[in-house]
Structures are given as C-alpha cells and as structure tokens.
Amino acid sequence: MADIIVPELAESITEGTIAQWLKQPGDTVEKGEFIVELETDKVNVEVISEEAGVVSELLAAEGDTVQVGQVIARVGEGSGSATPSPSTETEAPPAAAPVEETKSAPVAVETTSEQERTIASPAARKLAREKGINLSEISPVDPMGRVRVQDVSAHGTAPAPKAAPAPAAAVSQEDDGRFTREKMSRRRQTIASRLLEVRQSTAMLTTFNEIDMTNVMALRSRKKDKFFDDHDVRLGFMSFFTKAVVAALKKYPYVNSQIDGDYIVKNNFYDIGIAVSTEGGLVVPIVRDADRKNFAEIEDNIGQLAKKARDNKLALSDMAGGSFTITNGGVFGSLLSTPILNGTQVGILGMHTIQKRPIAVGDEIQIRPMMYVALSYDHRVIDGKDSVGFLKMVKELLESPEDLMLNS
Structure with a gap:
C-alpha cells in the first residue's frame, strides 16, 4: 500500500485545492503516472503516483483544501480498470509539474455502466453526491451533454440536504432567482x-x-x-x-x-x-x-x-x-x-x-x-x-x- 501525499510545492505554498481526480478507486495506475490535479494560489500542478497498482481509496474530494504533506489517496497492489491518462510521458516526471488549465470548466467522467458514461464538471459531481442525485438521471442544458452545477441544482427528483432555518425576513437566493453564488477560486481568494x-x-x-x-x-x-x-x-x-x-x-x-x-x-x-x-x-x-x-x-x-x-x-x-x-x-x-x-x-x-x-x-x-x-x-x-x-x-x-x- 502506497500513500499519495501532497508534495512540497514552493516555499510560500502550504496548501492547495483538489481541482480534479485523474484516477478513481479501482483504476490502474502506473509508477510516475498523474493521479490528481491540484490548484494552488499561483499555478496548477499534477501529482504522480510513486508506485504502480490500483487506486484503493480517495481521501479528499474535488474542491477540498489539502495541506502539504497530507495523505489524499492510497494505491494498493493488483490490477484494475485502466483509464486514459493525460500524460504521454514514457519516463517518470517530477512529483509536481505545472499543467495547462483549459478555458472551459474541467470535465470528469461518471460511469454508471460499461456502456453509459455521463460527462460532468467536478463541481457538479460534488454537488450531486451531496444531494444524493444520480448524474445519469439529469437532463443537462448543454447541447454537448455536459452536466453542470446549474443542472444539478435544478434537478428536483432528489431531496436536497436540510439547511439551517433562515430568518423570517430573509429571502432564499436559490428560490428568488436574482442571485448567483459562485465560490471564489483559490487563486482569486x-x-x-x-x-x-x-x-x-x-x-x-x-x-x-x-x-x-x-x-x-x-x-x-x-x-x-x-x-x-x-x-x-x-x-x-x-x-x-x-x-x-x-x-x-x-x-x-x-x-x-x-x-x-x-x-x-x-x-x-x-x-x-x-x-x-x-x-x-x-x-x-x-x-x-x-x-x-x-x-x-x-x-x-x-x-x-x-x-x-x-x-x-x-x-x-x-x-x-x-x-x-x-x-x-x-x-x-x-x-x-x-x-x-x-x-x-x-x-x-x-x-x-x-x-x-x-x-x-x-x-x-x-x-x-x-x-x-x-x-x-x-x-x-x-x-x-x-x-x-x-x-x-x-x-x-x-x-x-x-x-x-x-x-x-
């Protein structure tokens, strides 16, 4: 069993945010292969696995803040399902390297069966998990079929988690429709x-x-x-x-x-x-x-x-x-x-x-x-x-x- 640890990034950087998991539990990972993308306040970096094996568990979710030295995943022995890796390098790269951020929101794949795959942004996947919604049941507005946060929020088939009661005079931003709440990125913060x-x-x-x-x-x-x-x-x-x-x-x-x-x-x-x-x-x-x-x-x-x-x-x-x-x-x-x-x-x-x-x-x-x-x-x-x-x-x-x- 090998731990995936947030590496030392730079003298002034002590933490980062999980931007996207490039491997999921059960996926095969090779030594030196990228497993997670981290967002820091200056650049994004991809972290590699130091051992070959199968991803056994992820200890942090996309959007979570993690500290340098923190264990965020574990890789065990054996073989599992192979997933495409964004890296085409044949030699092991350094533990952390700058990566390109796409201009659109990063997408991840949620697999519901061998034939059916739902494309969703990391934020949408996280919100769907919190609300207990199956991504495959959501009808996205995006003509390309990508599920985004708005689609998950608008999906009414699953009960939303209970929120603390608001003061009587307060108006729900979600119900009101006049506001859009957007979490600041780590860089913007x-x-x-x-x-x-x-x-x-x-x-x-x-x-x-x-x-x-x-x-x-x-x-x-x-x-x-x-x-x-x-x-x-x-x-x-x-x-x-x-x-x-x-x-x-x-x-x-x-x-x-x-x-x-x-x-x-x-x-x-x-x-x-x-x-x-x-x-x-x-x-x-x-x-x-x-x-x-x-x-x-x-x-x-x-x-x-x-x-x-x-x-x-x-x-x-x-x-x-x-x-x-x-x-x-x-x-x-x-x-x-x-x-x-x-x-x-x-x-x-x-x-x-x-x-x-x-x-x-x-x-x-x-x-x-x-x-x-x-x-x-x-x-x-x-x-x-x-x-x-x-x-x-x-x-x-x-x-x-x-x-x-x-x-x-």
Missing part, C-alpha cells in the same frame, strides 16, 4: 487577501503625469517592419516603458527597494514584473535582468511570458521575486487608475489608454496622442521628491525615444 494586505500594511500614495506618445508612435511606425525582419518579434510599447523604467530606477534606487523589518533593502538588479490578465486572475511574470536585455530580447521575453500566462503554463519560477512592476490597464480602455503595489515591492507603474487630446505646444494648441501614467508607491520608503522625479524621468525618456534606444 489569494489575490483578494494579498491586495487587502498591501492596502492595510503600506502607506500607499499615487502620483500622476501624462506622456505625449507622438514620438514613440512615430518611431515605432518607422522601425517596426525592419525590427520584425531583424528579430522575428514585433516592436511594441512595453519594451520602451521597460527600458525607461530601468533607467529611472537606476537614478532613483529607493523605488527599486523593499522593506525588511527596520531595514530598507535596495535591489541591485532589475527584474521587472509585467502584469498579465488571465481568466483565473491577474498574474505577474518577471522579465529577469531587464537592464541587460535589448528591445528585441525584452519584447520576446514578454511575448513568451504572456503566452504562458494565457495558456496557464506559468511555473512558480516565472513569477518569483521581482523588484518593480508595470501594469497596463490601457489594453482594456482604462483612462486613469491607481494601481496597487505588488507584494513587498514599493513601486508600481500604471499605463493607460492612449487618447488624442488638445495640448498646448508652445503657443499653439495641437491634437496629440496622450497617455496618463500613474506611479503608486510606499510613502514609508519613497518621498514625494523621488516619486515625482522618477515619473518625470520616465515621461522625458519616452518623449525622446531615439535617445532611449541608442543608450540601451
């Missing part, structure tokens, strides 16, 4: 708690400026075709902002620091986090040593990290550390915002949408493509002089992009 912690534990202020994007846009338009031919990567705005931020961080080193007890730790490296929006929430992969990379290397690095983020293939190492963060709300049309600090960092730059506005240029009024930028910073470390100076330098560098490219 972590994002929420960390953002709240930052707001409560820092003296965060935000200063603003605006950048005339005329010269950046003109330079990009002139150089983009040759840049792509030379480097096989597109020239975007993020490389300009990253290089401008690095130059400003070198002049204002306290913006590139963090607090450690009674000490201010100034980072002598420039690992720039680039915030990326995914279906699971905002993630911040890191462009390492951005000061040592040219424009093409930065664009290529950002493109690869963004693709991994969208495909849910980011590893913990892709997001660990970071000395400063850039977030671009402009891709969603945001005109102005106050970004929240990322973890222990003391500064974050918010980019916004480019909008044509009338601007005084000398004694004339001209229509220029303008972008508001915002620097949120921890006032415990950074004074107004440094914060305003940092943002002003970023503005000046981006308004003279030829110098920025020549000096990089």
Whole structure:
C-alpha cells in the first residue's frame, strides 16, 4: 500500500485545492503516472503516483483544501480498470509539474455502466453526491451533454440536504432567482487577501503625469517592419516603458527597494514584473535582468511570458521575486487608475489608454496622442521628491525615444 501525499510545492505554498481526480478507486495506475490535479494560489500542478497498482481509496474530494504533506489517496497492489491518462510521458516526471488549465470548466467522467458514461464538471459531481442525485438521471442544458452545477441544482427528483432555518425576513437566493453564488477560486481568494494586505500594511500614495506618445508612435511606425525582419518579434510599447523604467530606477534606487523589518533593502538588479490578465486572475511574470536585455530580447521575453500566462503554463519560477512592476490597464480602455503595489515591492507603474487630446505646444494648441501614467508607491520608503522625479524621468525618456534606444 502506497500513500499519495501532497508534495512540497514552493516555499510560500502550504496548501492547495483538489481541482480534479485523474484516477478513481479501482483504476490502474502506473509508477510516475498523474493521479490528481491540484490548484494552488499561483499555478496548477499534477501529482504522480510513486508506485504502480490500483487506486484503493480517495481521501479528499474535488474542491477540498489539502495541506502539504497530507495523505489524499492510497494505491494498493493488483490490477484494475485502466483509464486514459493525460500524460504521454514514457519516463517518470517530477512529483509536481505545472499543467495547462483549459478555458472551459474541467470535465470528469461518471460511469454508471460499461456502456453509459455521463460527462460532468467536478463541481457538479460534488454537488450531486451531496444531494444524493444520480448524474445519469439529469437532463443537462448543454447541447454537448455536459452536466453542470446549474443542472444539478435544478434537478428536483432528489431531496436536497436540510439547511439551517433562515430568518423570517430573509429571502432564499436559490428560490428568488436574482442571485448567483459562485465560490471564489483559490487563486482569486489569494489575490483578494494579498491586495487587502498591501492596502492595510503600506502607506500607499499615487502620483500622476501624462506622456505625449507622438514620438514613440512615430518611431515605432518607422522601425517596426525592419525590427520584425531583424528579430522575428514585433516592436511594441512595453519594451520602451521597460527600458525607461530601468533607467529611472537606476537614478532613483529607493523605488527599486523593499522593506525588511527596520531595514530598507535596495535591489541591485532589475527584474521587472509585467502584469498579465488571465481568466483565473491577474498574474505577474518577471522579465529577469531587464537592464541587460535589448528591445528585441525584452519584447520576446514578454511575448513568451504572456503566452504562458494565457495558456496557464506559468511555473512558480516565472513569477518569483521581482523588484518593480508595470501594469497596463490601457489594453482594456482604462483612462486613469491607481494601481496597487505588488507584494513587498514599493513601486508600481500604471499605463493607460492612449487618447488624442488638445495640448498646448508652445503657443499653439495641437491634437496629440496622450497617455496618463500613474506611479503608486510606499510613502514609508519613497518621498514625494523621488516619486515625482522618477515619473518625470520616465515621461522625458519616452518623449525622446531615439535617445532611449541608442543608450540601451
């Protein structure tokens, strides 16, 4: 008999959630074969069986929170029914590896007979077990036949478990029909708690400026075709902002620091986090040593990290550390915002949408493509002089992009 244990995932991760069992009791499992998918606050991982045999019991259900080191299943000797494995590896992989999350809800198979199989999401299976409902008796709304939580909730053939009596004035959300309750994913819960912690534990202020994007846009338009031919990567705005931020961080080193007890730790490296929006929430992969990379290397690095983020293939190492963060709300049309600090960092730059506005240029009024930028910073470390100076330098560098490219 071998125990399946939640492995050590990372120094900061102590628990996870059972996202999906890839094997069920009675299924045959090979040594090194994936048996369960865990969702953590950063990435999803698949856990393997260290022994070959038959799954004898599952000690945690899908949706349960489990701790590192906890026994969640057991594998015994013998042979059982074989089920398809998501892994095609011929060699045993590590105990935990990043996996791809599909954009739709994960599906599992509920077998009622050798010929009849019901497709259902893990959440629907769990709810059906709680209500004592046979999945094969449910008529799903999904034309593909997938049973979802709504189908289980709407199924009235089995009595629902008794709930605690509600106050007389309360209206049942399920009966009322005006509300939809959705449990926050572990990642969303972590994002929420960390953002709240930052707001409560820092003296965060935000200063603003605006950048005339005329010269950046003109330079990009002139150089983009040759840049792509030379480097096989597109020239975007993020490389300009990253290089401008690095130059400003070198002049204002306290913006590139963090607090450690009674000490201010100034980072002598420039690992720039680039915030990326995914279906699971905002993630911040890191462009390492951005000061040592040219424009093409930065664009290529950002493109690869963004693709991994969208495909849910980011590893913990892709997001660990970071000395400063850039977030671009402009891709969603945001005109102005106050970004929240990322973890222990003391500064974050918010980019916004480019909008044509009338601007005084000398004694004339001209229509220029303008972008508001915002620097949120921890006032415990950074004074107004440094914060305003940092943002002003970023503005000046981006308004003279030829110098920025020549000096990089």
